[in-house]
Amino acid sequence: MKKSFIHKHLRVLRILTLLPLILVSHFISAEPASATLEHIKSSGTLNMGYRQLAPFSFQGEDGKVSGYTITLCNMVADELRHMLSLKNLSIHYIPTIFTERVASLNSGKIDLDCSVNTDAPERKGSVSFSKDYFTANMRIISLRNNNIKTLEDLRGRTVSIPRGSKDLLEFNRVNREKHLSISIVTSDTVEDAFNMMAQRRTAAFIIDDILAYPYINQSEHPEDFTVSKDVVGEKMKYAIMMRKQDPVFVAFVNKTLTRIFESPLNDQLSNKWLTQKVVAKNTHKN
Numbered sequence: 001m002k003k004s005f006i007h008k009h010l011r012v013l014r015i016l017t018l019l020p021l022i023l024v025s026h027f028i029s030a031e032p033a034s035a036t037l038e039h040i041k042s043s044g045t046l047n048m049g050y051r052q053l054a055p056f057s058f059q060g061e062d063g064k065v066s067g068y069t070i071t072l073c074n075m076v077a078d079e080l081r082h083m084l085s086l087k088n089l090s091i092h093y094i095p096t097i098f099t100e101r102v103a104s105l106n107s108g109k110i111d112l113d114c115s116v117n118t119d120a121p122e123r124k125g126s127v128s129f130s131k132d133y134f135t136a137n138m139r140i141i142s143l144r145n146n147n148i149k150t151l152e153d154l155r156g157r158t159v160s161i162p163r164g165s166k167d168l169l170e171f172n173r174v175n176r177e178k179h180l181s182i183s184i185v186t187s188d189t190v191e192d193a194f195n196m197m198a199q200r201r202t203a204a205f206i207i208d209d210i211l212a213y214p215y216i217n218q219s220e221h222p223e224d225f226t227v228s229k230d231v232v233g234e235k236m237k238y239a240i241m242m243r244k245q246d247p248v249f250v251a252f253v254n255k256t257l258t259r260i261f262e263s264p265l266n267d268q269l270s271n272k273w274l275t276q277k278v279v280a281k282n283t284h285k286n
Contacts, residue, residue: 034248049096049110068273073114098164113241118166136208
């Protein structure tokens with residue numbers, strides 16, 4: 001997201017958020033201090049974790065980190081700068097893989113994980129989540145000539161899934177409950193899991209559909225891949241991940257997100273980043 005686009009709307013957004021942020025500021029003064037806010041104010045730095053997961057967070061060829069979630073976090077950063085009366089606030093974008101997210105938050109390496117994080121009950125004992133900003137469906141991604149359309153077509157075969165992801169937890173549950181005997185090969189990144197499938201090391205790749213589209217479209221032959229119509233497991237609700245036991249900071253982030261989502265700016269952001277589809281270079285029917 002270009003700075004000019006963000007700055008063009010920040011004045012309107014700040015007017016919309018003024019009253020809630022005043023209330024949050026009062027909450028901050030009335031309740032125990034926020035360790036995250038104190039760190040940000042004293043250091044003049046906000047550390048954001050991210051992964052290469054377009055369209056939500058990614059580093060482009062120009063070296064800049066952008067995406068839908070990154071844009072939301074940048075707007076949170078601007079409101080932090082305003083609320084904390086900081087002349088400058090440096091933003092550090094820190095690559096963080098799935099399995100390192102919780103440790104990076106709790107160690108103070110990052111203050112926000114601004115990539116794809118599924119709001120999962122089993123994680124709430126270790127971290128906090130913002131309000132949801134997107135809902136995705138997990139689907140089967142495979143090579144077209146494998147003729148895989150349903151979970152039943154995968155019975156007894158092998159799939160690839162990123163380790164540490166909610167997709168892995170959910171697929172394990174479905175696999176177990178349906179007695180499918182599907183073997184799972186895990187990887188550190190979504191890209192690695194996609195490549196396993198593309199190189200025929202696994203029969204399919206299990207991931208949220210919106211995360212698969214960029215990898216398919218960037219491949220040499222997008223028409224070689226299919227995205228199942230069938231949805232696997234429960235819906236995935238994405239949220240920004242934060243440290244546990246810092247309710248003041250979580251409240252601040254949620255107040256800012258609420259104003260963004262209720263403003264006309266949200267439609268513009270959604271149209272820019274979240275209209276992902278498979279665009280084949282030849283033809284595609286899905």
